[in-house]
Structures are given as structure tokens and as C-alpha cells.
Amino acid sequence: MRTILFAALAWLVTSAAAAQITITPEEPEPYNIIIATVNLGDQIPEGAKVRGSWNVPTCDWTPCGETIHISAKPGKHVIRASGVWVLTKDVTVGEETFPVLVDFGQYSYTKEVLVGEDPVPPPPPPNSKYEIVVFYEGDKLDNYSQDQRSLLTSRVLRQKLENEGHDFLQIVEARAITTTPEGSLADFIKSVVGDSLPRLAIRPVSGGPVQDFPLPENDEGLMKILNGGA
Amino acid sequence: MPIKTRDNLLSFNTDDPSDVNALKRQKHRPEFPEVWPRRTVYGSAEAFDDGLVPVEAVPDVLISESDYGDALKRAHEEQSLPLYHMYQWRPKGTRYNQDGLGYCWTWSGTGCMMTTRAAEDKPLQYLAPVSMGFLVNWRNAGNYLSSYIKGAREKGVCPADDWDEVNSTNRSSRYWEEKNQRDKYRLDLVWDTRRSAMTQHCVSILCYGRSLYIAYNWWGHALELVGIRMDGSKMEWLISNSHGEDDVIVLTGSRAIPDEAYGFISTVLAE
Numbered sequence: 421m422r423t424i425l426f427a428a429l430a431w432l433v434t435s436a437a438a439a440q441i442t443i444t445p446e447e448p449e450p451y452n453i454i455i456a457t458v459n460l461g462d463q464i465p466e467g468a469k470v471r472g473s474w475n476v477p478t479c480d481w482t483p484c485g486e487t488i489h490i491s492a493k494p495g496k497h498v499i500r501a502s503g504v505w506v507l508t509k510d511v512t513v514g515e516e517t518f519p520v521l522v523d524f525g526q527y528s529y530t531k532e533v534l535v536g537e538d539p540v541p542p543p544p545p546p547n548s549k550y551e552i553v554v555f556y557e558g559d560k561l562d563n564y565s566q567d568q569r570s571l572l573t574s575r576v577l578r579q580k581l582e583n584e585g586h587d588f589l590q591i592v593e594a595r596a597i598t599t600t601p602e603g604s605l606a607d608f609i610k611s612v613v614g615d616s617l618p619r620l621a622i623r624p625v626s627g628g629p630v631q632d633f634p635l636p637e638n639d640e641g642l643m644k645i646l647n648g649g650a
Numbered sequence: 651m652p653i654k655t656r657d658n659l660l661s662f663n664t665d666d667p668s669d670v671n672a673l674k675r676q677k678h679r680p681e682f683p684e685v686w687p688r689r690t691v692y693g694s695a696e697a698f699d700d701g702l703v704p705v706e707a708v709p710d711v712l713i714s715e716s717d718y719g720d721a722l723k724r725a726h727e728e729q730s731l732p733l734y735h736m737y738q739w740r741p742k743g744t745r746y747n748q749d750g751l752g753y754c755w756t757w758s759g760t761g762c763m764m765t766t767r768a769a770e771d772k773p774l775q776y777l778a779p780v781s782m783g784f785l786v787n788w789r790n791a792g793n794y795l796s797s798y799i800k801g802a803r804e805k806g807v808c809p810a811d812d813w814d815e816v817n818s819t820n821r822s823s824r825y826w827e828e829k830n831q832r833d834k835y836r837l838d839l840v841w842d843t844r845r846s847a848m849t850q851h852c853v854s855i856l857c858y859g860r861s862l863y864i865a866y867n868w869w870g871h872a873l874e875l876v877g878i879r880m881d882g883s884k885m886e887w888l889i890s891n892s893h894g895e896d897d898v899i900v901l902t903g904s905r906a907i908p909d910e911a912y913g914f915i916s917t918v919l920a921e
Contacts, residue, residue, distance in 0.1 A: 558839040573859030575729035596919035
């Protein structure tokens with residue numbers, strides 16, 4: 421099992437190195453058109469048919485042939501291109517010709533793009549009380565440090581936060597993050613769309629905008645953010 | 651016979667025949683297996699089809715045997731183990747009871763669901779184990795754990811109005827169909843474990859704060875594993891049972907290691 425996984429990973433890494441998503445211009449300005457193209461290069465056999473799709477969850481974008489046109493607000497955005505390819509060969513039997521499957525495969529590439537300057541949220545004012553939501557990737561739970569896992573799981577920490585007047589709302593698995601969230605956590609989810617995880621999102625209990633940060637390394641880092649020292 | 655631990659938990663030594671008999675006698679019909687041994691192979695396509703992701707298929711940093719003691723000690727100190735999340739929905743003194751119905755497979759699975767929701771800090775919502783009876787056509791019958799997992803992922807578990815309804819043995823399909831809303835309470839990520847590395851996989855998943863849906867073939871019984879603690883070099887397995895106990899029970903001995911176990915990692919966000 422592991423051998424297969426490592427082989428698959430190696431294939432992905434190799435193909436990611438050879439093929440890539442390119443953008444024009446390379447240093448885009450906010451809300452100006454960015455053209456993204458996926459270059460499959462020699463990653464697929466000659467004559468293969470390709471069916472692909474794009475996704476840029478944090479921007480407005482329009483597919484245009486093999487490229488997409490993107491309009492983006494300032495900040496970091498992730499462009500994803502994925503698809504499948506199929507190679508067939510025509511075989512004639514009697515008077516009819518059929519396409520016969522020779523090979524097939526799939527691709528999936530991402531590119532992180534910085535548009536304008538990365539906006540850094542101002543640190544929260546000191547002595548505020550916050551609603552807290554933590555976003556994590558369930559399938560990477562075992563890769564987080566023990567200190568970060570404690571932020572996700574410790575009831576002692578939850579009690580400490582509650583004693584200080586904060587409201588630990590929920591930890592949310594990455595698959596719940598969508599561009600059209602609903603429910604009481606919608607504002608928190610919108611704030612982390614397209615961001616790398618794990619991530620901390622907080623909002624003053626008294627109301628106000630959601631701010632989000634990379635998940636701190638430990639509870640000291642968390643308390644520092646909540647106390648306005650981020 | 652079972653003894654009381656220093657913190658007043660009932661402890662059963664699975665290498666002691668009298669303790670094993672005591673456990674088997676808890677069942678309404680001791681000869682009747684309430685759970686069928688797993689039918690899929692770890693890491694197989696069939697297991698994937700049931701929603702079971704092998705724990706070693708995700709980036710695999712598992713706790714090594716030499717670190718069990720330290721990792722579990724820290725998890726107890728920080729109250730990261732699912733035991734402490736379970737107390738959010740099943741405080742000490744609360745009796746969780748399948749009440750003679752051969753439905754341990756759903757009482758334990760639904761317990762895992764509620765513990766996972768507590769670990770995710772979701773609002774407390776009791777769930778009704780018996781509402782999963784549709785998986786066995788509402789008969790009083792045993793089931794595969796993978797069947798419950800698939801049903802909980804695809805259909806979900808019905809909410810219960812109060813604690814009495816959690817322990818309800820009402821097998822009226824119409825009642826639960828009218829109650830509806832089960833799609834809000836669905837299981838999502840589940841990690842499968844390998845029998846030959848069972849202890850390591852269980853310790854690792856517990857230290858990630860998630861409980862395990864387990865079964866013992868010798869007992870024909872399914873339960874929820876919510877913690878392990880070390881007594882010197884001896885492992886004490888902390889188990890949430892559904893025979894009316896008012897707290898977890900402790901299993902020790904060689905047969906305390908489950909024959910199959912599934913870590914419930916997340917539930918869907920649908921509220």
C-alpha cells in the first residue's frame with residue numbers, strides 16, 4: 421500500500437515539476453485581468469483527448485478556451501486546474517471503426533498567486549472577547565504538531581478560554597469550506613476560503629468583522645493573538 | 651470477578667474466564683452475536699467503498715510504542731482524549747442503555763458520532779441509536795460495523811428530543827421517518843485500522859482526540875473506545891458500553907485489544 425502511495429506521490433511531484441500553470445502578467449494588480457494557462461507539456465501522450473476544469477474559489481473567473489480570465493482582489497489566491505486525458509486508437513472491424521482505449525490518466529495542478537500586496541489584518545484590540553473557530557484538515561491531523569493538535573482537542577484549553585470570556589464555537593474540517601456557506605459559521609468560512617490550513621478565525625463577541633490567522637504553534641501563540649499581540 | 655479501580659470504575663480482566671463470562675452475561679442473549687466480524691480487508695476497494703480510509707494512507711505519523719506512555723499521559727493532562735469529549739454528552743452518572751435490544755452496533759456507533767460532534771464543539775444534540783434500525787430492516791438483529799458506518803455517512807442518524815429518546819428502543823420505521831432531519835447528522839471522515847498494528851493505531855487516533863468504534867469477536871459485541879491509560883506497563887482500555895453503566899468500564903488483558911476499530915474523525919457541517 422505504502423509503495424503504491426509513494427509511487428503515486430512521486431508521479432504527481434514529477435508531473436507537477438514538468439507541467440505547470442502560468443499566469444500573465446506575472447505580478448498582477450488587483451482587479452486587472454489575469455490570464456492563466458495550464459501547460460501539460462509532455463505529460464500526456466500525443467493525440468490524447470483532454471477534458472479539464474478550473475477552480476479559483478476566491479476570485480471571479482471565466483473560462484476561455486484552454487485558459488481562464490481572472491479578476492482578483494488583493495491577497496493570495498490559489499488557482500487549480502485538474503482533468504483527465506484519454507488516448508484511443510481507431511480499430512476497424514468489418515466496415516465499422518471503433519475507438520479503443522489505449523491509456524488514460526489525470527492531472528491536478530495548483531498555483532498560488534499574490535495579487536497586489538498581501539493584506540495583513542491589523543491585530544485585534546487588546547482585552548476583546550472573541551468567538552473562535554479553527555479550521556483543520558482531517559486527513560492531515562496526524563501531521564500537525566502535538567501542540568497544534570492540543571489547540572484542536574484540549575478541553576483544558578477550552579475551559580481556560582471560556583473562563584476568560586471567549587466563546588470557542590467549533591473546529592471545522594476542511595471539506596466544509598465552500599464559497600457559498602450557510603448557517604451561523606458562514607462569515608468564518610468565507611474568511612478562510614482559499615487560505616492554507618490549519619487556520620484560526622476570530623470575531624469579537626460584541627460583533628464586527630472576522631479576522632483569520634494561520635493556526636498558532638501552541639496555546640501561548642493563541643493567547644497572544646487573542647490579547648492583541650499578533 | 652470484576653474489580654473496582656481506584657477511581658471507582660468497573661474493571662474486567664479479559665484473560666480471566668470469570669470476567670469474560672461476566673461480560674458475556676451482560677448481553678440479553680449471550681449466545682447471540684450482536685455484531686458480525688468485518689467482511690472487508692483493510693485497504694481494499696470494498697473498504698474504500700464503505701468509506702473506510704486506511705490510517706496509513708493519510709500522511710502517516712503514528713505514535714511509536716516507546717512513546718505510548720508519554721503521549722497518553724499528556725492527552726489525559728490536557729483532556730484531549732475522547733473520554734473527556736464524551737462526558738459532554740454522557741456525563742458521569744448517565745446511563746446509556748440498549749435495554750436488551752441486539753443493537754450494540756448502533757448504540758456504540760452513535761455514541762462515537764456524539765463524541766465526535768463534542769470534539770468538534772458542535773452544539774449538543776442527542777442522537778437516537780435505534781433510528782439506524784433501517785440497516786437491518788428494523789429486526790432485532792446484529793450487523794456489520796461497516797454497514798453502520800456506510801449508513802451513518804450516507805443517511806445520517808435521527809436527532810433525539812431528550813435523553814429518554816436516546817435510549818429509546820422504538821423500532822417503528824414510520825416514527826423515525828416522520829422525525830426526519832437525519833441528513834444533518836451524518837458521519838464524514840473515518841479512519842480504518844490494521845489488526846496487526848491495532849494498539850498503535852488506537853493509541854494514535856485517541857491522541858488525535860477521536861474515539862474509535864470497536865468490536866470484539868470473542869464477545870460478539872460493539873463498543874466505543876474513548877481512552878487508554880497506563881498502570882505501570884499495563885494498559886487499561888477505557889470503554890463506553892451500552893448496558894446501563896453509569897460511567898466507562900475498564901478492560902485489561904490480552905483480549906482487550908479490539909478485533910476491529912474505526913476512528914470517527916469528523917461529521918458533516920450541515921446545521
